Amino acid sequence: xxxxxxxxxxxxxxxxxxxxxxxxxxxxxxxxxxxxxxxxxxxxxxxxxxxxxxxxxxxxxxxxxxxxxxxxxxxxxxxxxxxxxxxxxxxxxxxxxxxxxxxxxxxxxxxxxxxxxxxxxxxxxxxxxxxxxxxxxxxxxxxxxxxxxxxxxxxxxxxxxxxxxxxxxxxxxxxxxxxxxxxxxxxxxxxxxxxxxxxxxxxxxxxxxxxxxxxxxxxxxxxxxxxxxxxxxxxxxxxxxxxxxxxxxxxxxxxxxxxxxxxxxxxxxxxxxxxxxxxxxxxxxxxxxxxxxxxxxxxxxxxxxxxxxxxxxxxxxxxxxxxxxxx
Numbered sequence: 001x002x003x004x005x006x007x008x009x010x011x012x013x014x015x016x017x018x019x020x021x022x023x024x025x026x027x028x029x030x031x032x033x034x035x036x037x038x039x040x041x042x043x044x045x046x047x048x049x050x051x052x053x054x055x056x057x058x059x060x061x062x063x064x065x066x067x068x069x070x071x072x073x074x075x076x077x078x079x080x081x082x083x084x085x086x087x088x089x090x091x092x093x094x095x096x097x098x099x100x101x102x103x104x105x106x107x108x109x110x111x112x113x114x115x116x117x118x119x120x121x122x123x124x125x126x127x128x129x130x131x132x133x134x135x136x137x138x139x140x141x142x143x144x145x146x147x148x149x150x151x152x153x154x155x156x157x158x159x160x161x162x163x164x165x166x167x168x169x170x171x172x173x174x175x176x177x178x179x180x181x182x183x184x185x186x187x188x189x190x191x192x193x194x195x196x197x198x199x200x201x202x203x204x205x206x207x208x209x210x211x212x213x214x215x216x217x218x219x220x221x222x223x224x225x226x227x228x229x230x231x232x233x234x235x236x237x238x239x240x241x242x243x244x245x246x247x248x249x250x251x252x253x254x255x256x257x258x259x260x261x262x263x264x265x266x267x268x269x270x271x272x273x274x275x276x277x278x279x280x281x282x283x284x285x286x287x288x289x290x291x292x293x294x295x296x297x298x299x300x301x302x303x304x305x306x307x308x309x310x311x312x313x314x315x316x317x318x319x320x321x322x323x324x325x326x327x
Contacts, residue, residue: 029125029184030226031278033078033132034321036064036104038086042277044297044311046318047076054089054321057313059279068102069093078324079123079132081156082106092121099134114154114161122151124175124184126206129157139169146170151186166204172327176225176234178256179207189327192219201236216254223327224251226276226285230302231257235285237276245270251287266300275322280304290320 034042041059048055052069054076066089069076074091081088082103090101092115099112112134115121119136126133134154141147149167154160167173167188175184186204197219203212217223217238224237237253249267251274254260264287267274272289279286280301287300295318297311 028278028283029080029130029132030325031281032080032085032087033324034087034277035059035085036087037062038084038104039281040085041281042279042322043087044279044313045321046295046314047321048314048318050317055314055318057311059281069100074100075121076319076321076324077101077121077123078321080104080130081110081132081134083129083131083156112154115152119152120173122173122175125156125182126153126175126184127155127157128181128183131156137167137173141169149173149188164204167202171202172223174201174223174225174327177232178203178212178234179205180231180233180256181207189217189223191221192217194219199238214254217252222274224274224276225325226253227283228253228262228285229255229257230282230284231255232283233257239267239274242269249274249289264300267298272298273320273323274326275320276325277322279309288322290323292316 031042034045036043036056037058037060039060043059044057046055052071053065053067056064068089069091073095074093077090077092082105084105086104088101088104092099094117097113097115101110114134115136119138122135122137123132133156136152138150147169148165151164153162166186171188171190174187174189178185183206185206188202190200192199195218198215199217201214216236221238221240224239225234228235233256235253235256240250247269248265251264253262266287267289271291271293275288275290276285279299280303282303284302289298295314295316299309
């Protein structure tokens with residue numbers, strides 16, 4: 001017979017594993033969106049608009065090129081819509097407002113009409129079921145008379161569509177799992193007026209429907225959400241260009257695990273675009289950039305002693321898919 005102390009230990013151990021699993025999911029889900037070979041590492045991938053092709057340099061070896069979509073009509077919408085841990089080939093077509101995808105689990109084709117021309121595409125897992133939800137942000141009002149941001153989510157767990165007003169129409173939509181419950185939170189970034197004015201994060205936490213307001217960054221920064229400390233929560237993070245074209249890009253993240261500021265130089269102001277993700281499979285976001293001039297991915301991995309790797313891939317006219325989570 002198991003005594004009460006042993007029983008409590010077993011119960012708490014199981015709960016601890018469950019909490020850890022849920023907390024780690026946000027970074028995993030962002031990684032899965034561009035992990036096309038299922039090895040738990042984000043793949044170096046570009047989309048070629050000229051011929052509508054996904055070009056994947058697989059992290060487990062080999063490469064694939066697959067045409068999907070219509071040139072100049074489609075926007076790439078990365079995600080794991082079927083919940084199998086692999087990224088699905090997916091696009092949104094503005095002419096008919098349809099989300100098209102090939103499910104990696106079955107190879108079947110799915111088409112869902114959702115959204116209007118002018119909407120922002122913010123597909124993430126908002127209901128915590130392990131599948132990317134089709135979602136958009138719709139802005140109302142004008143620049144002269146700012147209106148609201150309304151988030152419309154087609155939840156994969158129930159098939160129901162929900163609408164939620166959060167933010168104003170000049171904010172950036174920056175969804176992330178900031179509270180670590182396995183669900184993406186509605187969140188916006190309100191940029192400062194200029195490079196000397198502080199910007200602010202506004203987060204609607206899914207755990208308790210409460211709000212977090214935190215100043216971070218300045219006007220003109222890139223917003224680069226990610227879990228840079230590996231605690232399962234999205235950290236507040238920005239990347240700042242230097243004053244000169246040859247200056248480094250400086251990344252500033254506020255660690256959710258201990259509240260400390262981490263600053264790191266990576267990338268070159270004139271040539272690089274942030275493409276942060278988990279490229280080495282350790283559930284921690286890696287600093288990474290795409291250099292258009294030589295069509296190369298530069299990745300500062302958190303494993304292997306923090307070495308920088310570079311992967312020439314594609315053409316300078318291609319678009320790196322990982323940039324979908326940069327604002």
